[in-house]
Amino acid sequence: MTDRFNLYKYAAPATFYPLAGKLIPWFAAASVIFGLAGLYLGMLVAPTDFQQGEGYRIIFIHVPASWMSMFIYLVMAFWAAIGLAFNTRLSGMMAQALAPTGALMAFLSLWTGALWGKPMWGAWWVWDARLTSELILLFLYIGYMALTAAIDDPRRADKAGGLLLLVGVVNVPIIYFSVKWWNTLHQGSTVNLTKSSMATTMLYGMLLMALCFWMYSIAVAFMRVRTIMLERERHTDWVKAELEGDAR
């Protein structure tokens, strides 16, 4: 653990803590800027939809939240794999710091989806594959948080939670491809790498909102990971030095 890990200097909490602290305002500011631009494009510039009228505009929250809910889970599973394989300290903290944001995104996705489903489909909720698998994702987030909170030793909590994350990661492709694999009420995906079946301003509004959600998620995850670091490493010299520095 000496020379080899020099490359991964920022994997050490003592070096990552101040770096995250410096980056947080930038991500927060970027989130606000992208958010304002995205909302402006989405709510004021983007045209009315030919079949859904103004109601479709909830897409500017719904789709970025759904993307983030899946992506954050993948990132957490990545950290879990790193943590289980390399026994690094930072990985478990990152996974824990991301979990509440992921759960929030999954909840937002389901909630805005329900608000959207009622006027368009005629139902708040149907047990189709897309909606059900997204609900399972929310349960996975909540389960992960409950499991890690129930185990006192943080390293063991990380391991147990990491296993849950890795097993649950199989759900993410199921969510994404559910509308392709099965008959669902939820429509197929609009945005693809090759082509998007959406007017350009609508698409840009949505991508800006997605960037806003990204920056927000990074900023709050960094805030949370800093708190977790202080808590877990409170007996180390660097935390003591840090806290004395704050008190001064």
Place this chain on the structure above:
Amino acid sequence: MKSRHKKLALIGGALAIVGIIAALVLNALNSNIALYISPTDVAAGKAPQGKAFRIGGLVKDGSLQRQADGVTIAFVVTDTAKDMTVHYKGILPDLFKEGKGVVAQGRMAADGTFTASEVLAKHDENYMPPEAAKAVDDAQKGANKHVSPSSLSDKPKASY
């Protein structure tokens, strides 16, 4: 091989196994996961007997009939191969339209028609301003299906 690489391989292997198990389970459950079946499935006898189920497809052009009371409705659901008449009494969702997607829950009647207790509209994944939709529509009428404004463009134009 270092122990951490072994662990990583182990994690990868375990993930692959979990993935395969999930794929097999989902494959076995396939018919239960689908929210609805098509009129072709019903014609092939795949509909559950004596139980409520959902059918889905397009509302056939020109097939919608409303009784004078305004809530008793009949329409034809088609998957372009087979058709099925659906009877429904209730309020339709706003997006319910001829030529658009629909999912109806209900039971088969003795005469082979379907009596729905709930009708949901299934919209497609296209979003565009009305002018663009109209332009695509006009172009399509001119050039007879070339660009599709929606995934439903291949529907037969024959009226019911």
